[in-house]
Each structure stands twice: as C-alpha cells, then as structure tokens.
Amino acid sequence: MSRNIEVALYRLAHARSGDKGDRLNIALICYDPAFYATIAEQATAERVAAHFVARRPSKVVRYELPKLCAFNYVLDDVLEGGVNASLGLDGHGKSLSFFLLTMKIGVNAALLTRCTTSEFRERLQT
C-alpha cells in the first residue's frame, strides 16, 4: 500500500462551469476512471460548499454520473446576482470551474503516477 499525497483536484479532473441566473453548475470529469472513487469520497457537496464559503452558497447539490466518470455540482446564489446583476468581471462564473480545481484531494501516490502516465498514453493515441 503506497502512501497518500495531497494534490489539487486539477491533477485528477477537468471541469466546466455553466450559469442560469444566480445558480452555478460545475461539471467535474475524471481524467481516469480510477480517480472516480477517490473524488466521490472526498469532493462531497459539503466540502465543495466549504470551498466556496466566501460566496455564501445557499445550497450545494452533487449529482453522480459514473458512466461519464463525472460529477455535477449545483451551487445556488454564488454568482453575486448573476450576469445581469454582478459588478464583477465574471458574472457568469465561467472561471469558477478552475476554482473548484484548486481544491485539495488526498490520492494514492502510485495510482496518481500510473494514471498520469496512462493519460499521456491516451493523448499520444488521439
């Protein structure tokens, strides 16, 4: 059993934001199916709510999509009123997918090495 190391979610998954009014959704997709269980266990709705606490989400729901190796997070009231009301540059929350990816996750070091390598292999094939 190899040791666990802490890495940003960015190492394990990619993400895309979408908005509807003041509601943000972030699709989080594992680079490798082997990461799904680790993320399922640690990137819970509660932890994501805590990660975004400065935006005071009124509700965070996580949907699981194992066939896509993905999760969909829906965060309510985190867009400072949304694109028609926010005074910020990013009223859509388009950049916030990358904020989710800064969240820290503990992952088995051997698994990370093996799957990062396989990611490179897949990239060479496409």
Place this chain on the structure above:
Amino acid sequence: MQQLVRIGCAAGFAGDRADAALPIIGELASHRDPRFLMFETLAERTLALCQLEKRRDPARGYSPALERMLPGALGPCLENGIRIIGNFGAANPRAAGERIATLARAAGFPRPRIAVIEGDDVNGLFSTEELAARQMDGKVLDPCANIVAANVYLGAEPIARAFDEGAEVVVTGRVADPALALGPLVHAHRWDWKDWQRLASGTLAGHLLECAGQVTGGYFADPGRKDVPGLAELGYPIAEVEPSGELIITKPVLSGGIVDRRTVAEQILYEVHDPSAYLTPDVILDITDVEVMPVGPDRVRVVGARGKPRPETLKATAFLASGMLGEAEISYAGPNAPARAQLAAEIVTTRMAKRMPELQIRVDLVGRASLFGTLAPACSTDADATAEVRLRFAAQHAEREPLELLLDEVEALYCSGPAGGAGVRRYLTPRLASASCLIERDKVVPRVTFLGASE
C-alpha cells in the same frame, strides 16, 4: 429506410465566429439529404437588447449576428440544398425573415422559402402583475416593474411544421436551444411527439450542438493538460442522427479542434442542473445513463438518453430595465505597483463616499484574484487560487470595421478559445487627433445652412 440526418451548428452565441459555417457547409455538401445548418445566436440578454432596438426602429430588432453570419453562408446553403434553422429573429422574426430574403436575392436566389416563427413574445399578453405572479423564484419582478421583454421558450413543433411545409430557411425568435436541432430531426425522421425516447435523443443532440465549438474543443483547452490543435481554425460540430435517435458528434475534416470523450462529456453537463431532469418544452431529458464512445478520429457516439413526458408549463424569461453599469480601468506597474493601485482605490472610494454615498462600488485589482474575489483573497498562499491574467488587445484604425473585427475575435474566445475564459469587456472609443494649420484669409467664406432645408 435507414436515413441519416446531419445537422451542423455554425454559431453558439451572438458573438461567435462568423466564418465557422463554411467548413461545415463544405462537409455537408459532400453528403446527401437531409442536411441542416443551425445557428444559435440568442443569449437571454441579447433578446432584451433587440427588443429595445425594435422600439427605436420597428424594422429592426433581429439579432445583429444575422448580418455577420448569414451573408457568407446563405448562398452556399441554398445552392447545396442545406436547410437553415436559426433564432436570428430575436424580437422581430418577421424583419429577420425579410432581411434574409434580401440577402438571398443578392446571392442569386430570388424566391427562397423562408419561414418565420413567432408567438414567443408574451409581453403584452400578460400584465406585469400577471407575470410577477408567475415567477419561478419570486424575487425579481414586482407588479410595478418596467418590463422590456418577456419571451417564452417555444419548442420544436413549429420548426418541424415549417420544414414539413417546405421551408428552406426557418427563422425563429426565442425557442429552446435544443429545439433548433430537434425540429429538423422530428421533420426528417417523422418522429412522434409522444415518442419521449427519440425526442430525448434529439434533444441531447441539440444540447450538444447548441454551443457550437464548445463540443469540438472550444472552451476546453488548457495547455499542457488538455491540448487542442488548431483552435484558430476550430471546426464546429456536426451531429449525425439515425432514425433510432442514436447519434454521433463529429466535425469537418481538416478543421481544427478535437471531438473526444472529454470534450463531449464537458458539453453534456454544460448548464445542466439535475441530470435526470433537463427540462425542455418538448421532453424531459434524463442523461444519467448517457455514455460516450469514441468510434473514430473526431467521432464520438453518444447513447443512453432517456425521455420523460414534457412539462406541463413553458418557461419564459422577462427582462426589466435596471439602470446602467459603469466601468473604468487604470494600470500601475513596477516597484510597489499593487500598493499604488490599492492607494488609488482608496482615494476614489473615499471621495465617492462623500460625493455619492449611496453608490455601491466594486473595486478589483485585476491580476490579483479579481475573478475569484473573496474566494481567494490576495493574501492566500495558494498560488493557483490567486493566479490570474488579464489579456488586453488594443489597435487603432481610421475605420470601425477592422477594430470591430478584432473585438469580435476576442469575444468569440468565449466558445472557441481556451477553457475558463471570463469577463470579456469591449469598448470602442473615438480618438481625436489634432493638427495646427495656417489658412489664407481670402479663402474663407462664412456660410450658414439648415439640415433638411432646401437652398
């Protein structure tokens, strides 16, 4: 009869690239009927702006994207039997249709069959009070609100009917984005309006197409992590849909971008909330069991969409006037630049607090976590959480058009550039040059005329 329907999507928003249609048309032209080219150019806000324009000029109020996107695409589509479906109509579908007819004549097609779809405008059909009572979230509209636009999301039925009746071009106002693909599919495959399974597949095809380049590698790239070749010539998507509803997403040969498991997965969940209940006017789409399978280079098969009977109600979006947004930027560089910027911020906010105390002002130090804001305070030790770059382009030219072109290209990065691009702002400010001259006194004859008056 195993007839394959091909639908290309040449625009995912009003600011999208105007030249994306031609490679798709080239690809579609090499296949046999039925083939459709779809344009989605109507973000929620775009329609409200068009409504304001229509108030100023009743002959306008259609999407400005029409003038950028259709002149180049219309002739080649009509010539090759590729039918066009777009929501260019915005606040004035009829005027958009008439404009398209004019463009078609100019392209050598005197009598194209253009169908206009109306009925989405419900402002006037309901009083403000009635709309306020129908709000989903119940906090924006009050009975005294000044409503600029209220439009209901129509479904695919009128679109399918228009094609049934022989339309070569169908122009709509507000319709659900996936309906732009579902309409042609129901028409071409003769699907039943209660065949929830197939309607769900067609809706998923539309959902994957509706943001154009976002499924073919646009809004996806992250250098060194998710590399995408040829983003400057990104190929926009084509869906191939079988009578059963099974579908493949691909893109024109020799175009930039990629279609793979990852790009399709990101777009499947784009702007989705509950994956088991994606509500559209035509069907409730359940994508919980959807699977994506690469079946060739830049070809991905998508299966497993399920459908449930359509919702009882339609969704409408109302816009009300809510003032103006003012923005101003200034830069500081070199030693102690952040402190000087901070000082500048304090000066302005101090003075404004005295001069206009009710004005709420947001201050961002762009380059210091202005997007993540309080999520990642500038004092955070996480370099990734505070990392931020503002990319600025500037150019000068005697004419507007070359500059508009540059601003358009920057805005189009939303759907066709790298992942996570946010906060596009575009300002076009007149410049004044000055020169001093000496004029002979006898060359100057003072004269007075009134505009509109005869000599």
